[in-house]
Amino acid sequence: MANKTTPCSAGVGFKPDYFQQAISATETDLWLEVHTENYLVDGGIRLDQLEQLRKQFQLSFHGVSASLGGTERVAPEFTSAIKKLIDRFQPGLVSEHAVWSRSAGNYFPDLFPLPRTQQAMLQLVNGVSTYQDGIGRKILLENPTNYLDFISEMDEPEFLVEVAARSGCGLLLDVNNLYLSGVNCGLDVHNYIDALPSGLVGEIHIAGYSTDPKYGDQLCIDSHDEPVSEPVWDLLDYALKHLGPVPVLLERDDNLPSWAELIQERNRAQSILIANTTDHAIAVA
């Protein structure tokens, strides 16, 4: 969950391709998020570079493989390795996903949805609690991208808010995931945001998406390989108005643009965040 030093500003997902530019960056309050698993190595240049970056930037660790909703237990060896990394690099935020990705000893490297049933909710609470106990930190839990609907006994905000209440975690709202779930499954994205209690969401993600070659705009894919779309910028603005200012992270994992283009896009997020920080302060006063 948020550490006191996490700036309430816009950050970017860090890729090793950007190391030289990132280490020379001069943007105020820029912070960097990394995929935790990429740094679960014994030694070498990756850890060395991260060590250099942490001297200059606040870091955030975003896990993609814990399979917190899976029926296999979260392995203590895994959480112990994450904890070691957290103890060394002291990230301001630690997050994971409300999904599963492990079964019968195999790891499927994608973020698979859970049916929103009571049983799945309890399983996810158990996974989040085990993970938090193992790493010694509260985490933020990210909403999935939905491509089709599975059986459900509750809607997604109710499901996630209940998991947070029972496990003590916070939420990471990925507004691109939410937008795609709206397009793909007909979810009302504004009602979704309205249903989230302010104070529970500790970080927002934004990203770009692509469309399926066969189904076009009917099936939008969370590919992180394009600039953020206009509807997602609008949804970011809406979310910040409802939830109040929280750190915003621009994700880009494929088809990487130049550092300058990435920062330009990040600066747009920063402007939206600043506008909403001012508005929020006025509203609170």
Add this chain to the structure above:
Amino acid sequence: MPSPSLSGYIEGFSDYISSGDASSLAPYLAENANPEFLKIYRNGAFKACLDALTANFPTLKQYLEDEAFKGLGRKYISRHWPQDSRLAVYGEHLVAFMVDAKTDYPPHSVDFARLDHAWLDALFARDESPLSGEDIAAMVNQDGESHLHLLNLASSVRLAHLDHHSLPRWIKFKFESDIESDQPESKSIMFWRREQTVQYRQLNMFEESFINTISKSGSVMQAAEAAIAINPNEDVGALFAGLLMGGVLTQGSEP
């Protein structure tokens, strides 16, 4: 009606990802769901694995070219889904898979996989300080030669044994440069990391014997004897000094 179980759902989903057969997921889909949309998850998992293989075996990919590498990758993924969520180590069975497959890959393919894998392993090995010539001198001054029986190879040292003389070609693909070696015929390669850069050295039988013996016994004396038994005309002192200067040796501990 009670909800179908979570374990049944995950089992059915796993079957679909592995095989493409979505029939056992049917009870878990909402009425309005288009089952064809499930393909996004399957494609995503395969793509992530293929991206990892591409990152971990870049020279093999260049050598085989895109379509052949993808074909190999898809077969490998179907047989060996990752067990470890650290995709930086994914592909650990690729060499054995290629050997067992008995497919007619181009002649240097398996060697390229061996070299890529050894290079990657060395890149991510544990950080540690190598022994220097001054360290050895200090050890000898303090305790005589007893510490010379307690040496280790650096944790990043990896040995690759090739079927063909593939290293020059691999170097050309990986670094776009020609190999600098005084052992052009050697098929034994040692990789290790120094100051975050992976180094390589072709080993003759004399050198390989020395290094293998150090690795097993920790003893410079035994390693020297083993190497001299292979070739009494080689200079074991020069080899030891070269390994020290290269940062290949570290201090071991009492058993």
